[in-house]
Amino acid sequence: xxxxxxxxxxxxxxxxxxxxxxxxxxxxxxxxxxxxxxxxxxxxxxxxxxxxxxxxxxxxxxxxxxxxxxxxxxxxxxxxxxxxxxxxxxxxxxxxxxxxxxxxxxxxxxxxxxxxxxxxxxxxxxxxxxxxxxxxxxxxxxxxxxxxxxxxxxxxxxxxxxxxxxxxxxxxxxxxxxxxxxxxxxxxxxxxxxxxxxxxxxxxxxxxxxxxxxxxxxxxxxxxxxxxxxxxx
Numbered sequence: 001x002x003x004x005x006x007x008x009x010x011x012x013x014x015x016x017x018x019x020x021x022x023x024x025x026x027x028x029x030x031x032x033x034x035x036x037x038x039x040x041x042x043x044x045x046x047x048x049x050x051x052x053x054x055x056x057x058x059x060x061x062x063x064x065x066x067x068x069x070x071x072x073x074x075x076x077x078x079x080x081x082x083x084x085x086x087x088x089x090x091x092x093x094x095x096x097x098x099x100x101x102x103x104x105x106x107x108x109x110x111x112x113x114x115x116x117x118x119x120x121x122x123x124x125x126x127x128x129x130x131x132x133x134x135x136x137x138x139x140x141x142x143x144x145x146x147x148x149x150x151x152x153x154x155x156x157x158x159x160x161x162x163x164x165x166x167x168x169x170x171x172x173x174x175x176x177x178x179x180x181x182x183x184x185x186x187x188x189x190x191x192x193x194x195x196x197x198x199x200x201x202x203x204x205x206x207x208x209x210x211x212x213x214x215x216x217x218x219x220x221x222x223x224x225x226x227x228x229x230x231x232x233x
Contacts, residue, residue, distance in 0.1 A: 021105040029098050036090065133158055140203075147206045149199075155179050156199045172196065 132141040138154050140147050149157065159178050163170045170178075172192025177184045179195065214222050 017109050018106055021109075022102050025101045025105065026098060029094055029101075033091070033094050037087065131161065133161055145207070145210050147203060147210075149202060152179075152195065153199045153202045156195045157203075 128142055130141070130143055133154070134140070135154065135158065138149050138151065140149055140154070140157060156175065156179065159170065159175055170192075172189040172195075173184050173187050175192035175195060176182075176187040176189075180187065180191075216222055
């Protein structure tokens, strides 16, 4: 069974997708431009045909016939100028088409990356980008939200934060020992687990109040959810 991690590592990155997509778009448009320009008639084809008429028909000596051929030659020159302008217009349109396709590709890749990132955030829950613990004010600031903690909850959070800085994992026994200052032999695993539960409850209630159930002063309580997102079954 293939490893999911190795499969994910083999997946192309958004930058690689953009580069490959740009290369494919440019290659397709270059091929299309070559086919188009090669199939366009020669700008001097009309003049060459008129010149051949002059050469092959020596009997055309009358004034009216010569004048007619001159008019045809002038028409050929106008045709060649028009065809040259068409070639330039087609080239400009191909450049614009290339730019628009590349912009569309970049936008699609960006939106796909953003959607995948949002899905990861929704799956993993709250993303903590900043956590500041103030022992003096007994306040913890998580991202842009500020919560007031009890002395016991603050001590538990501080111990966990210091252990995380040292990349350590603490058991309930170690947490109780570090907070109470007692040897681990005199501490109980359940006491440390109880401290964690109280910290979770304390923070969870405040987070729920901050994010979901808001208290509006002098009015009451309101659910901080858009009405369209609520479905009663």
